[in-house]
């Protein structure tokens with residue numbers, strides 16, 4: 001419904017200081033008069049381009065990554081569209097500043113940098129503490145970043161309890177940087193409307209002694225309580241969120257492993273939700289693995305891979321489960337045979353049935369039974385025993401893939417697959433450069449946080465590290481689900497997101513041996529991921545959006561008649577539904 005000029009001005013007056021519609025120095029003089037803000041801005045009227053240029057210069061003048069993070073947070077909270085223009089147009093430069101690795105430092109420092117994050121009236125996200133239990137509904141309604149348009153209710157919430165932030169452990173409410181950061185990637189990567197995102201941090205206390213002693217720590221000063229307390233609080237939060245926003249998609253993020261698995265089990269069949277660390281990371285690594293299998297196919301038949309996980313938390317087990325599906329679906333293996341290709345190592349060594357300790361539930365399924373009573377403790381011992389073709393790190397132990405380990409892998413394989421996936425950068429098990437040098441440039445590599453490219457000294461050839469980060473999956477997965485409107489997210493939808501990502505590589509990317517597409521293509525890639533998810537939702541009979549159902553059926557017919565490229569109509573529809581910083585112009589100088 002289009003608004004009349006007067007309505008627009010009324011809205012504008014109400015929100016003259018709105019961070020969303022703020023055009024600052026781009027506001028036309030006539031509009032400044034109408035809004036009664038003449039004199040409150042310097043006289044020059046600038047273009048959006050010039051504003052962006054100044055913002056970039058200011059950003060680049062900051063001397064530390066944390067200062068850049070603070071600057072960008074301030075920009076986002078005062079001028080949303082300028083911020084997103086910067087992020088979208090300079091994605092490779094800005095993403096590491098708002099997300100991993102810098103977001104890790106920002107979370108560690110959150111209580112110290114807090115006052116500079118949000119000007120009055122602007123909220124970074126919603127905090128729900130145990131003390132809020134009696135009043136959850138009203139508090140949830142307090143979070144309303146755009147009260148002037150009732151259609152702009154939240155569509156996606158990213159929720160953490162701060163108990164396992166990246167590989168940094170329990171950071172309590174300081175974990176707020178993560179939901180905020182992830183939702184910015186939803187906007188940049190898949191065009192979710194920034195006004196419809198809801199970052200939530202739950203405060204159930206923290207076991208982080210450093211935070212508890214820090215005078216500036218902004219959360220409850222108490223330790224985390226029992227599982228019973230945790231699950232009943234989560235029940236109340238999820239139930240109330242669904243009452244207030246029945247169509248809300250919930251992304252669980254950075255919960256401690258045990259809780260993460262339990263929450264997913266509890267809610268996956270009755271709530272519109274997924275877990276990013278288990279399912280999103282699982283999908284993104286599966287996708288990189290599909291391409292790694294392709295690259296090594298002439299030397300290793302897919303069914304002969306031997307995959308060693310160093311680290312056995314939520315992400316590792318999530319990836320292992322998806323690889324299991326891959327070998328069954330794509331290579332016709334039985335579940336039992338596929339499981340034999342996977343080994344898990346935790347802090348006590350190779351995960352075996354007869355190790356003598358009580359295994360956490362999520363590890364039991366993958367515990368080896370064929371170890372003939374032998375136990376293997378150190379990584380070196382395990383590697384000598386398993387002789388892996390692929391080594392996947394989820395240990396949060398920076399540098400643990402030493403030169404010796406990397407060389408061992410290179411002796412065992414022509415092209416060893418090495419994925420040091422722990423975040424942020426300092427926790428990565430090795431760097432790209434180390435892996436290239438130790439393997440004579442033969443490694444097939446992906447990390448969780450992006451490393452720089454590597455130039456082979458002998459040939460001058462530039463090599464590209466893969467970034468196996470779930471930011472290639474969750475934005476597209478979320479967008480697809482929001483458009484098709486299923487009531488739940490199924491494993492098959494997640495699987496389809498992974499294969500769509502794997503097959504989204506262009507010929508150029510394939511010729512460069514890349515495992516993942518270039519980050520600069522993220523919107524197109526997200527559209528392809530979203531489309532694959534939508535098709536799956538329709539095929540499962542779960543779609544509730546008539547337009548989407550009709551589109552998929554139409555594309556199917558075109559496909560059957562061999563008339564055009566697969567799902568092109570759908571991909572276009574998805575792209576048309578992406579928010580863009582330039583699309584709305586309430587403050588156009590014409591009004």
Ligand SMILES: O=C([O-])CC(=O)C(=O)O
Nearest residue numbers: 100166254277423469470
């Ligand atoms: O945020 C990231 O970079 C990936 C992720 O979910 C995690 O490490 O927990």
Ligand SMILES: [Mg+2]
Nearest residue numbers: 166253254277
């Ligand atoms: Mg995470």
